[in-house]
Amino acid sequence: MSNLYANEPTGPLESRWEKHLFNLSLIAPQNRKKHKVIVVGTGLAGASLCATLGEAGYQVSSFCFQDSPRRAHSIAAQGGINATKNYQNDGDSVWRLFYDTIKGGDFRARESNVYRLAELSGNIIDQAVAQGVPFAREYSGYLANRSFGGTQVSRTFYARGQTGQQLLLGAYQAHSRQLENDNVTHQSRSEMLEIIMVDDKARGVVVRDLVTGEISAHTADCVILCTGGYSNAFYLSTNAKGCNTSATWRAYKQGAYFANPSFTQIHPTCVPPTGENQSKLTLMSESLRNDGRIWAPKNIEDCEKNPADIKEEDRDYFLERMYPAFANLVPRDVASRAVKHICDQGHGVGSKIHGQRLGVYLDFSAIIEKLGLDAVAEKYGNLFDMYSSITGEDPYQTPMKIYPAPHYTMGGLWVDYNLMTSVEGLFAGGEANFSDHGANRLGASALMQGLADGYFILPKTVANYLSRNPLAEVDDNHPQVVQSLKAVRDRIQQLMHAPQPKHSPEYFHQKLGKILWEACGMSREADRLNQAIGEIAELEAHFWQNIKVTGVDNDLNQTLERAGRVADFIELGKLMCQDALMREESCGAHARVEYLSEGGEAKRDDDDFSFVGAWEYKPEQPMLHKEQLNYEFIELTVRNYK
């Protein structure tokens, strides 16, 4: 175990980023063309970064696994993006967003980073508007805002229920503009499978062309991973099917520390699971909690009834009852745990899975009565349509049913203030890094973080790295390049030719998902975690013995792609459980049953656990490094949403 330092600037919080910017080295415009940079992933973080680096004149190569950068998972973000414009004059400020984010993260994030994020948030909106992102507007022509997930000010900008889509298309178009200008080259349907390390620095990547199966090496001066989150470790999640940990896990295996892997967010408002063959869970935007009221039947006998037949006095609006101040707008972790608690006590609704009803009502009747059907349709129409196409039920007539689902991963590659991992020359942005959300992320702040990283932070810190590290070009025949290519090819052969091929990647993924959901989901406990670690080790051995991939490897082979991703998820799953076991406290989304108050609230242990847990890969057992979190500017309090 050792202590880890983040290279934060010192001095007053308000001037840290400015001071740091001044101290960062620049590269003269005419010299930028000489520097090659690889960006893996072109979601919000990656596309915005490519656009900015391309605009500045660097040689950028980008990769994504979808058939177009426009399809990155960021496209699915619904609710909105936070920014401290204070257009509503409701008392918002950089300081308030900073404070809300730290508090929302249950005091497990780094002050300097979070303050910088809040500072940069306003500029993101400027950038997006200039690109033509059609945000919602008032009749006056000014930008509109709404309040979102656990905050008491209206600082969320939105484009109906498709904010991520519109922001991503803005970044995609800016990226496309650079592709047209030849500053950036891009390869879609390409999966990064290894980091090339030369003299302890990240100098390139090995990529598999998903159409031809060709394995190729690409070298550069540095590598930036913007490859998204790993919620799909749980098998069922709100993430797109392709979301994976492979890029970040390869980086971990090459020496980049993985921070807080057990900090995973379970989102309270998702369409409940219906059966065994389900492939994903769909999020119903949190914005619905602004106007919908959550309830469950008070009497267990009523759980089977049609909700219309349950009398008003027999309905338990449990969030309003338990948290009168924030009511239906409590943060995600608090809401999710409350829903689970209600269902565990037998008050759930909907069809039974494994003998339990997993669902509570989200009811819009009051707001429809107040504002009328049209006004509600204007606000939530697309979400209601989506719900009814999935469930076959009409939420205008009957309340929605919702249940929590894995949604976002606060954990990720450890990065310092420059967003550089513990490997020199390897950076991480967006959901792939662990940076700003502590133990729980507030709604509408992932888009903000991804874009702050891509538009404003990484372009500066990457330039600084390039300017301070003159590097010789890496030859294609360099032994490290040859070895990395070989490692990737060997692994593919291992996946293709297991000793006793028997089960599909889905089979193993579902098993892993079940273990993680039960042991490392909404509530965690030492015994269960220990048991899960053993089960996952067994699953891993079973996987390499019995994985069955049909077809051939030099072809478009989705079974092979999945097998590789599942193999990495299995290893990560084990680390998630180890991290959850190590953290003997509850904080944010990490709820250890041994450390919860009577009312089910997280009990933090600031004396012993006010640190970021960053794991270093070792062949036998991972090694823990601690980055102590020093709160110089705010006072640690107990989160209280009552």
Next chain:
Amino acid sequence: MNFTLHIWRQKNSDISGEFVTYKIDNIDEDTSFLEMLDQLNEQLIAQDQDCIVFDYDCREGICGACSLVINGYPHGDKKATTTCQLYMRDYKHQTELWVEPWRAESFPVIKDLTVDRTSFDDIIQSGGYVSVHTGSAPEANALLVDKHSADEAFNSATCIGCGACVAVCPNASATLFVAAKITHLSLLPQGKIEEQDRARKMFQKMESEGFGSCSNHRYCERVCPKGITVSNITKMNQILGWT
């Protein structure tokens, strides 16, 4: 529910393909169309066969990856829906299903049900953006946009780039896709300035990518999962000075 599936199998773009018939039984009505194909693929793995390849990612109708022609309709015959949002309950009365890839010269089949839509990215690269310098932008509220225009721009901007409009068009034209982007940006003051140049470049690119031209069949708006209307095409024609 039990189904007979005739699925287009094609090894690659050089070899022609054919329909292969499969049977799948005991499908729950809450199963999505793609989950049904997942189950079929699990059967194929069990029988040591190569899986059927099809594009998907989000599985919630927003990424635009999924792309199947089902019984002759791109994204199936349900209105304003993507393939991934179809559920087997929608197919209670059609137990025999023909599943094909998008068919258009500019979308060559890669394998089975997967096509190459890079031509769409190329069209956007030719001019589908506002030429603002990334990294510097004026204060957002310095630019007012009337609500109506912003709402209309949003409607056009919801195009997911799936290509169903091309797949259904007898001319394999990408006009609806191109017009949606041109309209989105032209309706906003920040995009208005370059509108003619942009429209000309994108239109030319569409032609050079091998897409056909529009002869007003209007099938595109009927299959578009995001309800993009042909009024976008009228608007584009105005910008190009064709009306």
